[in-house]
Amino acid sequence: xxxxxxxxxxxxxxxxxxxxxxxxxxxxxxxxxxxxxxxxxxxxxxxxxxxxxxxxxxxxxxxxxxxxxxxxxxxxxxxxxxxxxxxxxxxxxxxxxxxxxxxxxxxxxxxxxxxxxxxxxxxxxxxxxxxxxxxxxxxxxxxxxxxxxxxxxxxxxxxxxxxxxxxxxxxxxxxxxxxxxxxxxxxxxxxxxxxxxxxxxxxxxxxxxxxxxxxxxxxxxxxxxxxxxxxxxxxxxxxxxxxxxxxxxxxxxxxxxxxxxxxxxxxxxxxxxxxxxxxxxxxxxxxxxxxxxxxxxxxxxxxxxxxxxxxxxxxxxxxxxxxxxxxxxxxxxxxxxxxxxxxxxxxxxxxxxxxxxxxxxxxxxxxxxxx
Numbered sequence: 001x002x003x004x005x006x007x008x009x010x011x012x013x014x015x016x017x018x019x020x021x022x023x024x025x026x027x028x029x030x031x032x033x034x035x036x037x038x039x040x041x042x043x044x045x046x047x048x049x050x051x052x053x054x055x056x057x058x059x060x061x062x063x064x065x066x067x068x069x070x071x072x073x074x075x076x077x078x079x080x081x082x083x084x085x086x087x088x089x090x091x092x093x094x095x096x097x098x099x100x101x102x103x104x105x106x107x108x109x110x111x112x113x114x115x116x117x118x119x120x121x122x123x124x125x126x127x128x129x130x131x132x133x134x135x136x137x138x139x140x141x142x143x144x145x146x147x148x149x150x151x152x153x154x155x156x157x158x159x160x161x162x163x164x165x166x167x168x169x170x171x172x173x174x175x176x177x178x179x180x181x182x183x184x185x186x187x188x189x190x191x192x193x194x195x196x197x198x199x200x201x202x203x204x205x206x207x208x209x210x211x212x213x214x215x216x217x218x219x220x221x222x223x224x225x226x227x228x229x230x231x232x233x234x235x236x237x238x239x240x241x242x243x244x245x246x247x248x249x250x251x252x253x254x255x256x257x258x259x260x261x262x263x264x265x266x267x268x269x270x271x272x273x274x275x276x277x278x279x280x281x282x283x284x285x286x287x288x289x290x291x292x293x294x295x296x297x298x299x300x301x302x303x304x305x306x307x308x309x310x311x312x313x314x315x316x317x318x319x320x321x322x323x324x325x326x327x328x329x330x331x332x333x334x335x336x337x338x339x340x341x342x343x344x345x346x347x348x349x350x351x352x353x354x355x356x357x358x359x360x361x362x363x364x365x366x367x368x369x370x371x
Contacts, residue, residue, distance in 0.1 A: 001044040001063060001100050007230050008203030009038055009196060016046050016194075020053065026192040028164050028173040030149065032180055033196030035103040036229030039176040040096065040147060042196065047143045050172060054140035065093045068137040071144045073128055075104070075118035075151040077111070083121040092147075101231040104148055104178075105283040117350070120146070122155035125163065132168050141170045149175035150182040157184045164190045198228020212237055224311045225294055235287070244316075246291045249277065251319050253292075253361060260365040267362065274357035282347055285357075289344050296336055299328040332370040339363050 003013050019025055031039045044062065047070055051058035061067035076088045085092070088111065095102050095110045102110075108118060128144060136142045146152075152160060164187060167173065173191075180188055201223045207230065208219045214237060226233035236243075252273055259266040277285060294312075301309045302325035313321045328336075343360045347353065 001041045002048060002059070003045050005100075006038050006041045006045060007207045008199040009042065012042065012194070012196065013045070016042070017049065020046075020049055025050065025172060027167055027171060028175070028191040029194050030175045030177065030180070030183070030188070030191040031194045031196060032177055034178050034198075034229055034231075035176075036101050036226075036231030036233075037196040037198055038101060038230065039196055040102075040145075041100045043145050043174040043176060044100065047145060047172075047174065050141055050143065051138075055138050058138070065096065069140065069142045071128060071131055071142070072147065073120055073124055073144065074147040075107070075120055076124075077113050077116040077118050078121075082123070083119070084124055084127055085120075086127065099231070099234075101234070103231055103283075104151075105286060106231070109281055109283050115350075118151060120149070120152040120156050122153070122159050125152075125156050125159040129159075129163055132163075132171060136170065141172055142168070143172045143174065146173070146175040148177060149187075150177040150179065152183075157187060161186055161190070199230055201228070204228070204230055204233050208233060208237060221311050232290075243291070246288055247314055247316055249273065249288070250292055250295055251314060251317055253364065254324060254368070257361070257365040257368045260362075261369055267365075270361040270365070271358055274361050275354060277357050278353035282353075285347055285353060286344055289340050289347075293337055293340050296328055296333060296340075299325040300330075300333050303328055327368055332367040335367045335370070336364065339367075 003017070006013060031043055033039050048059055048062040051062055051067060051069065058067055062070055065072070072089065072092065073085050074088075074092055076083055076085055079087065091110060092107070095107065099106065104118075108116075111118075132142060132144065146160075161184065164173065175191065177183060180193070204226060205219055205223050208214060208222060212219075214222070222233050222236045225236055253270070256266045256269045256273065260270070277288060280288075295314065298310050298312060299321075301307070302313075302322065314324075315321055339360055343356050346356045
């Protein structure tokens with residue numbers, strides 16, 4: 001991964017390159033932003049530039065994630081009473097070389113560990129401390145990339161704080177996180193915060209046009225839905241069949257929710273609907289929540305006559321898009337989106353998916369008729 005391969009973020013790339021040229025590299029930096037904005041590609045390109053200026057032969061080693069002075073920590077699950085990143089490094093390397101914008105949910109899916117808790121342990125910090133107590137192999141800088149530093153448990157965070165306070169000489173620590181909310185304030189105070197904002201729509205559109213044969217209308221739809229997240233855009237490009245499934249289940253959900261008011265027996269249909277979705281992996285469930293949120297927002301725009309902003313409609317299976325949109329207004333949109341966000345939070349925290357989806361399905365039946 002080099003600077004040219006990073007989509008958008010030109011201003012930040014320039015700032016980071018200048019910091020290297022002017023010898024202003026902070027020893028600990030926290031890159032904050034969604035994975036789809038390019039946090040991992042950015043830190044990897046940064047590390048590549050630092051090591052390459054010390055040794056011209058470093059570039060290809062960094063790109064293949066096998067440079068001996070470049071180390072990685074990332075969330076893993078406990079296996080045989082052990083939770084060290086190095087035990088899953090081959091898998092991490094494979095995923096990141098193929099998809100450098102991959103998300104934490106992609107990682108859990110890659111490991112087939114949706115029902116296991118992934119975290120960065122205190123043992124992992126001890127293991128890295130041991131590695132960094134040794135001299136660098138090439139005699140220059142040693143770099144540690146901590147991917148999803150927010151997944152450190154409390155014991156790991158406290159040990160890592162000591163590493164930050166007294167790092168070995170010629171050490172650079174690059175952390176990534178989606179949010180600073182779950183990182184100790186003492187760690188935040190000892191790192192330089194580097195924020196990554198969403199990628200410009202023009203940059204995502206340019207990437208999709210260059211790397212696919214999709215029509216301009218399809219690309220426009222994907223760009224709107226991705227909201228600056230390249231990882232989501234790539235998935236949307238590949239998910240035509242999945243969108244058809246999402247569309248079918250959304251229509252079923254709305255129709256059942258409409259009917260429950262007059263015919264309570266349709267609650268049974270909602271329960272079966274919830275069970276079907278609960279059988280998916282967590283990433284797919286969360287994607288369906290995002291899809292549903294977007295459809296409700298578009299329906300609101302349709303209802304308020306902002307049709308030029310409605311880039312996607314549901315017209316399959318006899319679904320009356322305009323008629324449905326008339327039921328989505330300022331009176332209920334906030335409640336609906338809040339319940340979807342709550343469901344997403346419960347899934348993230350490993351809540352029982354059958355209960356989460358049944359609860360969400362029933363609550364829509366309450367809000368859909370609210371005027």
